[in-house]
Amino acid sequence: MGLFEKKQCELCGGKAGLLTRYKIQGGGYICGDCKSKMSPNVEGIGDLSVEEVKDLIAYKEENDRRFNEDFNMTRVIMIDDRHRIMGVSEGTGEFAILTDNKPDIFRFDQILSYNVDLSTSPLSEEEKKKTQGWAGLLDYLLSDDFGSKYPGLPRCPKDCKITDMHFEIYLGDNDFHAEKMRIDLIPGWSSTESEIDRAYSCAYEMVNCINDQKNKLANMSGGNGGGYDGSTGGGQTAADNTNPIEQVKQLKELLDMGALTQEEFDAKKKELLGL
Numbered sequence: 001m002g003l004f005e006k007k008q009c010e011l012c013g014g015k016a017g018l019l020t021r022y023k024i025q026g027g028g029y030i031c032g033d034c035k036s037k038m039s040p041n042v043e044g045i046g047d048l049s050v051e052e053v054k055d056l057i058a059y060k061e062e063n064d065r066r067f068n069e070d071f072n073m074t075r076v077i078m079i080d081d082r083h084r085i086m087g088v089s090e091g092t093g094e095f096a097i098l099t100d101n102k103p104d105i106f107r108f109d110q111i112l113s114y115n116v117d118l119s120t121s122p123l124s125e126e127e128k129k130k131t132q133g134w135a136g137l138l139d140y141l142l143s144d145d146f147g148s149k150y151p152g153l154p155r156c157p158k159d160c161k162i163t164d165m166h167f168e169i170y171l172g173d174n175d176f177h178a179e180k181m182r183i184d185l186i187p188g189w190s191s192t193e194s195e196i197d198r199a200y201s202c203a204y205e206m207v208n209c210i211n212d213q214k215n216k217l218a219n220m221s222g223g224n225g226g227g228y229d230g231s232t233g234g235g236q237t238a239a240d241n242t243n244p245i246e247q248v249k250q251l252k253e254l255l256d257m258g259a260l261t262q263e264e265f266d267a268k269k270k271e272l273l274g275l
């Protein structure tokens, strides 16, 4: 009983072991195998019903088929030959993060905002003394040359070293039930001058690519109304977009409470998100 009680996966009926199971809506569980069939970016599993898990698995299967068969990557943003980060289908305004084992395909206008998250730590007294190894790197990171090369990106404070850099993408409504992606731009354990430079270069390319593609989608949907559906205006700032999303979240609560039917919810959601 209690902690070691055997549970069954509500989806496949298999064993949902203590360490590999995930609680879903209503207090039941799904097993690790079933969970891994959804997007690796899925969030809020505890709020999902069995039916929603089924839908998410079906959507992910269709996505993986599309990615393998007809996702036309016309551009790849990479750190180096071994680390491809973002694949872009410029024709359809879509992208996939290639560091995921099975990448999810998103549209650029589903990006609400992004952030370059830089982790730094102060140099110890010892490190300050023996800067032989990376005195050049520290000077370089603080130089105007470096700053003007990557305008808008966060900089390393003085007397600190860069330990990590992540690119975070915040997503609006999408069929993967994903809210956020966090991409490691310094994949090695050490951060040398060239690694940090490549990470900055990659982040900078992603920022420009996202802005270009969002603008392109916004212009297309604003221009002749044709082209892409689902654009709520890629040119808007993240703050402008929070309102309809919040409203949809509230509606979702009403749906879960049974105050709205699925049809009413779907109609209202489409209206709010301009789908």
Ligand SMILES: [Zn+2]
Pocket: 009, 010, 011, 012, 013, 014, 030, 031, 032, 033, 034, 035
């Ligand atoms: Zn299962």
